[in-house]
Amino acid sequence: MRQKGKSAPELGQLRIIGGSHRGRKLTFPALDGVRPTPDRVRETLFNWLMPIFPGPRCLDVFCGSGALGLEALSRGAADVTFIDQSPVIASHLKTQIQLLRADNANVANADALSWLRAASPDKPWEVVFLDPPFRKELLAPALQLLVERKLLSTDAYVYIEAEAELNPLPLPTGWTLSRHKTAGQVQYALCLARQTG
Incomplete structure (x- = not known):
């Protein structure tokens, strides 16, 4: 084992709570600011989304641990695209996806807003997970880009996690x-993104 140079980040653990990989434990780099959506919140979210699973195309922006997108894969998403600017997170997430043998997932190591500005998917997304770093003024521009770039299907669902005071x-x-709903310092919401024009 190497003793010198930069040490690898500590690994946190998350558990997939439903679907074909239910109970499977995966790891993620426990970097500052990376906070997986808690099990209870994920369970609530996917209960809300149950009518459209399996089958939707999903986009996990600011994916961090990847908990939301990985849960969507387990529950039968048609495909999931993960976006994160940290090369450590992106590389680790690719490994976790390989462990699940999920060939319908891809990971982009990129600044989320820059990626959204340039995105031109073959088909629009039906579910988007937005859990940006708190208090960084990232949520509003990300939402606007989803609309301006016409990245969403008609009546897509967008899940938002944000600081409670927003x-x-x-x-x-x-x-x-x-x-x-609000849980302590965090609020989470599911929005119906009706497209106009």
Whole structure:
């Protein structure tokens, strides 16, 4: 084992809570600011999304541990695209996806807003997970880019995790808040992203 140079980051652990990989434990680099969506919140979210699973195309922006996208894969997403600017996270996530033998997932190591500005998918996404670093003014521009770049299918669902004090959520025109809860310092919401124009 190498003793010199930069040591590898400590690994945290997350558990897939439903679907074909239910109970499977995966790891993620426990870097500063990386906080997997808690099991209870994930369970609530996927109960909300149950009517459209399996089958949707999913985008996990600011993916961090990848907990949301990995859960979506387990529950039958058609495909999942993960975006994160950390090369350590992106590389590790590719390894975890290989462990799941998920050939319908891909990982982009990129700044999320820059990636959204340049994105031109073959088909629009039906579910988007948005869990940006808190208090960095990233949520509103990410939401606007989803609309401006026409990256969403008609009546797509967008899941948002944000700091509890962000009120109101900066939803684009025409979007509706389908579900909303607060847990301590965090709020989470599922929005119906009706496309206009």
